[in-house]
Amino acid sequence: MRKIAVQINGRVVEGEVEPRLLLGDFIRDNAGLTGTHFGCEHGVCGACTVQLDGEPVRSCLMFAVQAHGRRIATVEGMAPSATELHPLQQAFHESHALQCGFCTPGILMTMEAFLRAEPDPSPERIRAALAGNLCRCTGYQNIVTGVRLAADRMK
Amino acid sequence: MKPAPFDYDDPRSVDEAIGLLARYGDECKVLAGGQSLVPLMNFRLARPGRLVDINGIESLGQVKVENGRLLLGAMVRHAQVERSNDIAARWPLLHDAIVWVGHSQIRNRGTVGGSVAHADPAAELPCALAALDAKFHVLSRRGPRVLRWDQIFVSEFTTSLAPDELLTAIEVPPQDPSTGVAFVEFARRHGDFALGGAAVSITLARNGTCSDVAVALLSAGPRPVRAEEAERRLKGGQVDEAAIKQASAAAVQGLHPTSDLHGSREYRVKLLQVMTERALTKAVHLATRRAA
Ligand SMILES: Cc1cc2nc3c(=O)[nH]c(=O)nc-3n(C[C@H](O)[C@H](O)[C@H](O)COP(=O)(O)OP(=O)(O)OC[C@H]3O[C@@H](n4cnc5c(N)ncnc54)[C@H](O)[C@@H]3O)c2cc1C
Ligand code: FES
Ligand code: FES
Numbered sequence: 001m002r003k004i005a006v007q008i009n010g011r012v013v014e015g016e017v018e019p020r021l022l023l024g025d026f027i028r029d030n031a032g033l034t035g036t037h038f039g040c041e042h043g044v045c046g047a048c049t050v051q052l053d054g055e056p057v058r059s060c061l062m063f064a065v066q067a068h069g070r071r072i073a074t075v076e077g078m079a080p081s082a083t084e085l086h087p088l089q090q091a092f093h094e095s096h097a098l099q100c101g102f103c104t105p106g107i108l109m110t111m112e113a114f115l116r117a118e119p120d121p122s123p124e125r126i127r128a129a130l131a132g133n134l135c136r137c138t139g140y141q142n143i144v145t146g147v148r149l150a151a152d153r154m155k
Numbered sequence: 156m157k158p159a160p161f162d163y164d165d166p167r168s169v170d171e172a173i174g175l176l177a178r179y180g181d182e183c184k185v186l187a188g189g190q191s192l193v194p195l196m197n198f199r200l201a202r203p204g205r206l207v208d209i210n211g212i213e214s215l216g217q218v219k220v221e222n223g224r225l226l227l228g229a230m231v232r233h234a235q236v237e238r239s240n241d242i243a244a245r246w247p248l249l250h251d252a253i254v255w256v257g258h259s260q261i262r263n264r265g266t267v268g269g270s271v272a273h274a275d276p277a278a279e280l281p282c283a284l285a286a287l288d289a290k291f292h293v294l295s296r297r298g299p300r301v302l303r304w305d306q307i308f309v310s311e312f313t314t315s316l317a318p319d320e321l322l323t324a325i326e327v328p329p330q331d332p333s334t335g336v337a338f339v340e341f342a343r344r345h346g347d348f349a350l351g352g353a354a355v356s357i358t359l360a361r362n363g364t365c366s367d368v369a370v371a372l373l374s375a376g377p378r379p380v381r382a383e384e385a386e387r388r389l390k391g392g393q394v395d396e397a398a399i400k401q402a403s404a405a406a407v408q409g410l411h412p413t414s415d416l417h418g419s420r421e422y423r424v425k426l427l428q429v430m431t432e433r434a435l436t437k438a439v440h441l442a443t444r445r446a447a
Contacts, residue, residue, distance in 0.1 A: 002163070019163035019206070022197075041157055042194035043261060055234070055263045061193040062264070065163060066210060110260065131346045132258025 004068040008033065009077030017064050024048045024059035026067070027074060035075040035105045039134070046133030049106035050074050056110045075105035078112065088112055088150040097146030099137035107133045111147050120151060158196035162205040168212060169294065173321050175207045177296040180318045183207055187230060187269035190261050215268070215323065218242070223329035225249075229268025229322045233280075237262060246327055248356055251338040252283035258346045268322045271307065274314045277348040277374045281308060283338060284325065285379035286354040286371035292324040301326075308378040331367070334358045335442025337434040340373055341426055343417075349374050350418050351426040353406075353434040357394070359442045365389045370402070370435070375410050375427050382406035382431065394439050403431040 005014045006026070013031045027036045027050065039045035041060045048059040051073035078086040085093065088108055098104045107130070114121070114129045121129070126147045130140060166172040176183065183205035186192060195201035209215060215230035218239060225246055227236070236242055236253045243250040256262055256270070256279055270280040271291065285304040293300045293307075293316060300320070307314050316322060330336075340352025352373035360366040368389045370382040385406035392398055412423040 018160065020158045020160055020196075022157065041197050043190060043257075046258070046260065049260055052263075056260045057264050058190075058260055060197065061189050063163075063189075063193075065165075066189075066208065114259075128345065129259065131344065132260050 002065050002068075004065055006031075006064070006067045006070060006072055008072045009074060015064070019063055019065050021064045022060055023050070023062040023064050023067050023072075026064035027059060027072065030064075033074050033076050037102055037105060039102070044134070045103075046106045046110065047103055049109045049133065051109055051113060054113065054116075056113050073109065075108055078108060086112075087153050088115070088147070091150035091153065092143070092146040095142050095146035095149055097138060097142045103133060103135040103137075107135070107143060111150075115147070115151055115154060119155065121147070123148065157199075158193070159199055159202040161203055163208065164205065165208040165211045169214060169321065169323060172207055172209055172212060173295050173319070175205075176319045176321060179205050179207075183318075185209055185272070185321065187272070188232065188265040190257070190265040191269060191273045191275070209321070220245075225327040225329075227267050227325045227327070229266060229271075229324060231267050233257075233262035233265045233267065233270070234259070236267065245332075246287070246330055248283050248287060248330075248336040248338060248354060249280075249327065251336065252279040252354060255279045255338065255340055255342075255345075255349070255352075261346075267325055271325065272314060272316060272322050274308055274310075274312050274378065275348070276311055276377055276379070279338065279340070279349070279352070279373065282352065282371045282373040282379045283354045284327070285381055286356050286369040287327050287330075288369070289328075290326040291322060292326060293320050294323050295320040304379065305381075310377040330356070331358050333442065333445040334367075335438040335440065335445060337437035337441070339430050339434045339437065341430060351375065351412070351423055351430050353427065353430040355431075355434040355438040357389070357435070357438045357442050359394070359439070359446045361446065363393055363443075363446075364391055365394050366391075370406055370431060372406065372410075372427055372431065374423070375407075375412050380410070384408060385431070389435075394435070396436075399432055399435045399439070402435065403428050406431045 015030045037047040039047035050059045184203035186206045186208040215228040217228045219226040291302045291307045340349035342349045354371045356369045358367040372380040385402040407428045414420045
């Protein structure tokens with residue numbers, strides 16, 4: 001067992017964990033943040049994507065011990081207040097960019113970082129950036145629309 | 156919890172890491188980006204008794220240029236290579252290859268050393284490194300070794316690294332600035348492992364004849380394949396459409412890519428020929444512009 005302290009959405013979460021505990025399980029079980037979803041648990045679906053020091057990574061392919069002393073962002077940290085959504089979340093809501101919502105947290109974590117790097121992306125660039133996230137409901141069309149709408153508003 | 160239990164070390168220096176590898180050998184595995192090892196552990200296809208996590212060894216994460224040679228530390232992430240303007244300008248084949256590796260989230264964690272040590276025949280980086288005649292620096296308590304690509308890559312998912320050895324760096328020779336390069340591949344969706352692909356690096360003399368060329372094939376066999384017969388035919392001659400067609404046909408002579416549900420052997424051979432043709436055409440186009 002190892003003692004770790006991970007900063008998640010600005011809050012330090014401590015725990016004593018086995019080395020084999022996946023980061024995603026630490027986020028869900030120890031930090032109680034269940035917005036991060038596990039789909040495939042081998043890196044393919046993207047549902048578990050969180051940000052490690054600002055960069056999107058798979059939380060099913062990292063051990064919690066590896067996040068000791070690092071900064072993690074999850075979907076729960078996006079909205080500025082309890083009554084207000086992040087512009088990306090708001091645009092997804094308005095564009096019908098989610099149905100069941102299982103894939104959405106991973107997509108938001110990926111797209112937030114993508115828009116920071118490319119604030120004015122073409123639909124083709126948005127599609128390419130979405131390649132690492134699977135969605136079984138929407139057919140992606142409205143996700144692309146939602147990301148573009150958010151980009152317009154965040155300018 | 157998905158993976159089987161294991162002991163865990165996170166050494167801070169290369170010396171400490173090779174000490175652990177010498178002590179535990181077969182029992183342990185190096186953990187780099189985890190993008191290939193952790194999926195295997197989650198499925199319990201791999202059950203290492205101990206992990207030596209090298210993410211905390213800063214010296215392994217450096218990109219250096221020494222005497223015109225590129226030195227990539229084993230822990231350099233794919234995303235680091237992708238974002239480096241210097242690499243894009245001076246070793247464009249590396250840049251062109253790395254953007255095909257998985258997705259951005261994978262490239263943020265995956266490492267160049269991990270891609271080499273994992274030795275997937277469908278992995279882009281080993282193929283590009285074969286075309287570039289890269290060298291591989293390996294270290295253990297028994298001493299250092301420097302390996303060529305055809306010495307390190309043995310077969311599918313198999314390298315000549317011993318259990319106590321650590322891959323520390325990849326060395327890429329300088330590229331002639333007039334060289335034209337291309338990396339092309341075909342996969343059902345971007346980010347999937349490629350069914351076939353080709354890496355080409357070609358230099359043209361003033362009179363338009365080929366002074367140097369390397370053609371490496373992806374997913375063409377158990378390890379990267381250098382199309383030596385195609386290279387021989389191209390060297391010294393004019394590289395027109397007919398020469399490219401001939402060389403591409405020669406490149407796939409005698410290849411035995413494995414048939415599977417994604418494509419038969421015949422399909423893959425044909426695909427490799429088309430990929431070689433496209434890569435050569437693109438690289439020659441660039442080389443012609445640069446030579447002018
Ligand atoms: C969804 C998905 C898609 C992917 N798509 C592609 C793709 O299209 N193309 C592609 O090439 N790859 C792809 N990958 C694999 C990815 O590139 C991996 O990052 C890479 O194969 C391994 O690098 P790593 O740093 O993650 O290594 P790890 O997973 O940490 O290690 C892999 C193996 O190498 C050994 N090892 C690692 N570093 C060293 C070292 N320095 N010395 C000795 N041994 C070492 C480990 O012990 C282990 O056996 C994909 C992965 C995922 C999850
Ligand atoms: S659960 Fe991590 S990528 Fe699918
Ligand atoms: S909204 Fe259901 S998986 Fe994407």
